Amino acid sequence: NNKFDNPTNNGWVVKFKKENKMKNLFIPFKNVDSKTYMIIGLFHFAWIFAFLQLFSTSLIPAPIDVLFSLKKFLLSKDFYENFATTFLFTLKGVGIATLISLPISYLFFMSFFKQLSLLSTKLRYLSMAGIAFVFTILFKVDTDIKMSLILFGIIPFFVTSLIASFSDNINEKLDLCRVNRFNNFETLKEVVIIGKLDQVFEIIRQNFAICWIVITFAETKCMGQGGLGTLLLKNEKTIRMEDVFAIQLVVLFTGVLFDQFFQIIRYVVFEYAYLASKKKIWIVDLFNKTKKK
Numbered sequence: 001n002n003k004f005d006n007p008t009n010n011g012w013v014v015k016f017k018k019e020n021k022m023k024n025l026f027i028p029f030k031n032v033d034s035k036t037y038m039i040i041g042l043f044h045f046a047w048i049f050a051f052l053q054l055f056s057t058s059l060i061p062a063p064i065d066v067l068f069s070l071k072k073f074l075l076s077k078d079f080y081e082n083f084a085t086t087f088l089f090t091l092k093g094v095g096i097a098t099l100i101s102l103p104i105s106y107l108f109f110m111s112f113f114k115q116l117s118l119l120s121t122k123l124r125y126l127s128m129a130g131i132a133f134v135f136t137i138l139f140k141v142d143t144d145i146k147m148s149l150i151l152f153g154i155i156p157f158f159v160t161s162l163i164a165s166f167s168d169n170i171n172e173k174l175d176l177c178r179v180n181r182f183n184n185f186e187t188l189k190e191v192v193i194i195g196k197l198d199q200v201f202e203i204i205r206q207n208f209a210i211c212w213i214v215i216t217f218a219e220t221k222c223m224g225q226g227g228l229g230t231l232l233l234k235n236e237k238t239i240r241m242e243d244v245f246a247i248q249l250v251v252l253f254t255g256v257l258f259d260q261f262f263q264i265i266r267y268v269v270f271e272y273a274y275l276a277s278k279k280k281i282w283i284v285d286l287f288n289k290t291k292k293k
Contacts, residue, residue, distance in 0.1 A: 025040070058239075059241060069246035070249055073247070079231070082230065085226050086229065094154075098200075100155055101158035105163050120155065120159050124157050142224045143225065145218070146219065154207055173195060174187060198273040202266060208259070212255050215229065231243075231247055232247050
């Protein structure tokens, strides 16, 4: 018998599968296993880290210097106080923005208020530069100035996302409500207010990123209460760029962690949204199993 009659004798099948696997990395819509995906992530991290380390400048410091600066901040009590100020104020801003944005978005389905709701979405094109001066004159207290900047900065984006989500794929549900002889207000409640509640959580998660960016800008305008924005501005003025990038690293990782946390909360509260996503998140699976017991 020829040894090539059976391809497994010389490992040809294994080699073919490996080549096929490598090819899948560069083909659109081809998925890879989680282990391969992690290796790809580590590869990208390694080359970006090496590139920044080799080609660092006075404006873009080396990653090692940034990490030493980050260590210094993490051992500082003052840093944690500033971080808590920013984070708690951001949560407060997101909460108030949600309470304002939801009624505006629900009123979109009433003809009298529809144009006003749409107008609020267009405000997202206004520049913060000129508006910040107006709020500074109108409000004398730093807390009020910061909150007004945050709300003005994120509410138009909240309303835009909410209206788009509420209007998506509702025609069949509206027809079903008509068949069941629901009145218009009952239909609004069932289809939009309750039926799209999981989407509200998703939109809050997405727009937290905008608020997290706006808060640092607002803190540079009102430095009296501290915060990460104040720390950034102070270090920019002294051109301590390794400290600036270390704070930006904290801002980045906090945003990413909160994003993942809020997604888990959404999937735990709304199990049907988790099933529809077809994702596998071990902590969600564990919580759902515990809940069923």
